[in-house]
Amino acid sequence: MTQTGDLNLMKQINKSIVLEHVKKHAPISRAKIAEITGLTKATVSTLVHELIDSRLVQEIGEGASSGGRKPMMLLFNHTAGYAVGVELGVxxxxxxxxxxxxxxxxxxxxxxxxxxxxxxxxxxxxxIEEMRGRAPDGPYGIVGIGIGIPGIADERGHVLFAPNLGWEGVPLRARIEEHFRLPVVIDNEANAGALGEKEFGAGVNTSHLIYVSVSSGIGTGVIINGQLYRGVSGFSGEIGHTSIEFNGRACRCGNVGCWELYASEQAMLQQAQMLPGRPTDVAALARLAEQDNPEAAALLDQTGYYLGVGLINVINTFNPEQIIIGGSMVALKQWLLPPILQCIQQRSLPLTRAGLEIEFSALRGRSTLLGAASFAITRFFASPKVSV
Ligand SMILES: [Zn+2]
Incomplete structure (x- = not known):
């Protein structure tokens, strides 16, 4: 029995390796997959046959010959199924x-x-209903739902603590699964954002990246050696609740002087109530800054500086290759980036910042959505239904 189990597991692993290579290198031939992976041509042939049967791989015609018969080229059938990615914001x-x-x-x-x-x-x-209703037909239909939340979720998909929503102990995964009868993954929005950037954004070629989501709060997603770092219980990355002012304002998290009380969108917009026209959102503040309003410029400069102070803690702790700033503040990049860079230049350790890239997300607010969808897709490919 054990041996059968091992053989099945081995086959499952080999099949996902073959599928990964088709995804990454398509169009690709069976012979080329065998050459890259070290699997025998017979094994690759069997596994590809099964992947074609399960509609995840398709043949697209003959490729160029390197002597002998022309090889049949393979493509990943990316429209075999669809995923829903959701960002639950405040x-x-x-x-x-x-x-x-x-x-x-x-x-x-x-x-x-x-x-x-x-x-x-x-x-x-x-x-989610709306997205499901608009999905094109595919052999697998909707494969799963991923949801990024502004807080902490456990492995059961319970939202343990989302202070800016005022949620505690909400069984979100169970509620959504009950309705849709589909697999649901719940994770922190910054973790989802980090994954979105790593898979589809500015972090594609980076192994050590920190995604800093700056919206009503500040959350971070930490990727170390190409993998999302979750900590022992999945709660890592709450850097928005590290103190930058040790006798500072009280925070809902129980700490005082938290970074997000000074550098988040919410903190900035509270201060913006003193400005002409009392801008209530990022777009209104940007318009005021574009009119060269000196108070708006000073507020943005100060916010950039506070962001920089917290980023120095991130840089000195992780020595990352890349920091990607996402969330609603991306629209203020032109005003925020100069004071951020100046602060880091003045105050971080030269050795830890050497070679560091600091960027604003180019995914137009979609890093968390893409990461959430990616959680659902990864789970689908890891499910026994697909692999064996
Ligand atoms: Zn806090």
Whole structure:
């Protein structure tokens, strides 16, 4: 029995290796896969046959010959199924429908007033329903749902603590699974954002990257050696709640002087209430800055400086290759980046910042959505239904 189990596991692993190579190097021939992976041609042939049967791989015609018969080339059938990626924010919900390669095919948004947990979940279900309804036909239909939340979730998909939503102990995965009867993955929005950047954004060629999501709070997703670092219980990355002012303001998390109380969008917009026209969102503040309003410029300069102070802690702790700033503040890049860079230049250790790239996300607010969809896709490919 054990031996059969081992053989099945071995086959499952080999099959996912073959599929990975088709995904990465397509169009590719069976012979080339055998050459790269070291698997025998017979094994590759059997596994490819099964992948074609399960509609995940397709033949697209003959490629160029390197002597002898022309090889049949293989492609990953990225439209065999679709995933829904969701970002649950404070006051808004975004959702995308992606194919199995993470290409966005549909997108929707909704506002929520955060009245009650039930009202927000109702809105969330509405957005997912809409994406499911717009999915093209495919052999696997919707393979799963990934949701990025502004807080901490455990392995059961319970939202343990989302201070900016006021949520504690909400069994979100169970609620969504119950409705859709589909696999659901719940994770922190910054973890999802880090994965989105690593797979589809500025971090594709980076192994050590920190994604810093700056919106109503500040969260970070940490990728070390190409892997998301979750800590022992999955709660790593709460750098927004490290103190930058040791006798500072009290935070809802229990600490005082937390980074996000000074450098988040919420902190900045509270201060913006003193400015002409009292801008209530990032776009209004940007308009004021574009009109060369000196108070708006000073506020943005100060916010950039506070962001820099916290980033120095990140840099000195992790010595990353790349820091990617995402979230709603991306729209303020032109004003925030200069004071961030100046602060880091003045105050971080020269050796830890050497070679470091600091960028703002270029995924136009979609890093968390793409990462959330990617969680669902990864889970689909890891499921026994697909692999064996
Ligand atoms: Zn805090």
């Amino acid at each position: 006051g808004h919900i975004s959702a995308v429908l992606t194919d199995l390669a993470g290409h966005i095919v549909e997108h929707t948004e909704a506002a929520h007033s955060n009245d009650s947990v039930d009202a927000v979940i109702h809105r969330l279900i509405g957005c």
